[in-house]
Amino acid sequence: MDTQQNTALRRALAEVPGPLPTSGVIHIAIPHTDRFTIVGNHLAQHPDLSCTAVGIAVRIQSLPQGVEIGIKALAARCREGEKRIAAALRELEAFGYLQRVRDRLPSGRVITRTLFCNQPTALLRPRPTANPRPSAVTATLQAEAPAPAPAPAPAEVSTSAPAPAPGPRMPEADLPEPDLPERPPVQPSSFVTPPPPLFVPLVPPPTAPKTPPPPLPQPDEPTPELDRAATALLGDLRRQAPELTLSEADIRQLTPGVAAWLERAAHPDAIRRTLTTDLPHPLRRPALLLKHRLTALLPPPLPGAQALTAPTRPRITMTPFQTCDDCDRAFRSPTPGHCRDCREHRTHHSHRSDDARTAAA
Template sequence: MDTQQNTALTRALAEIPGPLPARGVIHIAIPHTDRFTVVGNHLAQHPDLSCTAVGIAVRIQSLPQGVEVGIKALAARCREGEKRIAAALRELEACGYLQRVRDRLPSGRTITRTVFCNQPTALLRPRQTASPRRPAVAATHQAPGPGPAEELTAAPAPAPDPAPDPAPTPASPPASPSPSPSPSPSPSPSPEPDMPEPPPVPPPPSFVTPLPPLFVPLVPNPTAPKPPPPPLPRPAEATPELDRAATALLSDLRRHTPEFTLSEADIRQLAPGVAAWLERAAHPDAIRRTLTTDLPHPLRRPALLLKHRLTALLPPPLPGVHDLAAPARPRVTVTPFQTCDGCDRVFRSPTPGHCRDCREHRAHRGDDTRTAAA
């Protein structure tokens, strides 16, 4: 008696038309009026996506534009951990639903943009562009021939009945029955001079509108011109020893990393940059480690990557001995203490003598003596 029974589901099942299936799921479809997201069956029933990936895709699709959808941001919203969310994002990226693009801002900072497409198969179809002939074709299909009014107006007037042939005379032999002539296209009779020409009937308006593009990019293409890349560094004093060592280091990279199998032209172009590193007392092992660590996959243009790293990661020159020495402190002259000869008061003065009060007193007493003598 105290168990609460939910009768709403029973009433909803009673309102479903038709017989209910003996087994399997029974859908009670109530139309949504607000706060809903349309999800295609190609995503909900994708054979290559896990349920976690489908759920993460639905969560991302339901979020408004501009919300953070990184691994940490999704982990804060969902119960799954960061590892499962990262694996689900990789599945969505492999199936084309998700794409992470690295973009460089005008300030030089590099950010990662996440693009989610709810129907990636539509991007593979050829885009349909509105053709100028489409309205004309549609108008032709709508009006294949002239209208009834046009037919009545353009129809020629009926020709008068031809005069009956005179009756044959008895002397003349009866005319042999000639086969009826086949109807041949006769030129249309010219309109009478006093009959005005009918005005041209305009074609019916076309209600065919051009189809919108299937995919509109949310991020516009960058329009600001990119600054030119910085030049490759060169040594201050190009010597044959530096050039020989730089060429040997670049030629030896393929022994450690097979992706850096450079041509002779690339080695001659990149040798001044390596010579600049060697001139600044960089160790060859450090140069090799800097150039071959953390490579992108796949590596399409190894020479361009080496040029970028030689330019962007150039170390500063080593400081000299005088630069490493501690700066000399400025010498401060300290005035020593002196004892006044008159009152034994301590005061600062470079030479011994009297303090200021004693000097003023002695000066005042001297003025009084000179006044009395006068």
């Protein structure tokens, strides 16, 4: 069997055109006759896609339409896990190869369609328009035009008979012009804007700049007691979860975060339960996970006693009713007396009596 394989390999190498390279890959290209998929070099040699994403894209292209290509369906077909397949699908979606769109059926049901384009950059270029069919007038003219006369066969050169003299040639101005239809005016060519891309990446590419993570919380008033309690709590985490065995450098780095929790009156058991519940498996960087939880799950400070009291409504002072001494009419006034009409009447009479006294004097 080894001799047959080596002989077949030598025969295949002998059929490779050109001289064989001294290093590097040597391609033995055997044409496919069935069960093959065409893959472009823009995908196979994509500089920003991982090899896992390229392999998942080739696997998707080889599947027929209607086959489920979700994360769990691909994980059942491939050896990669669900996390690697999900990351590969996000890469393909970022570069336009994969797109998920929501569509509404005539029955009113909303479904999610998964689209895969083998060449997304071609969607950005305008599609070439097909050649228009010839009009009826052009077809009629082509049918009525006389067929071109066959080219005369080359005559044998005769030395005895002289060539006939050419006859008089009709000037071109006297030739009858054929009745041809007028050509439509040529429209000035306008710039055709390319259509918008059908595949819009919803996820930023992996090369996009990432926002820096928020800093670890710090206590407002660090004290030795807080530092001692936070250090003891972090060192005791390995009793609850062996995965959270921290080094001394990690404990010194995370101590201010735990001190900030203790300063906000968080119970140590609540902090321990928050840091040790639902740990991922396997846990590769425990210090980074604890830093994220201490920062993202930081509780607010406890409210003061004044903030917990119910707000008091402002007291509205009501002006009491009084009874007029003259007309017994009710009116609002802080002190008893006369109503407005009686006061005006009394003022008017006092002015008239003053004028009468002035006139008598």
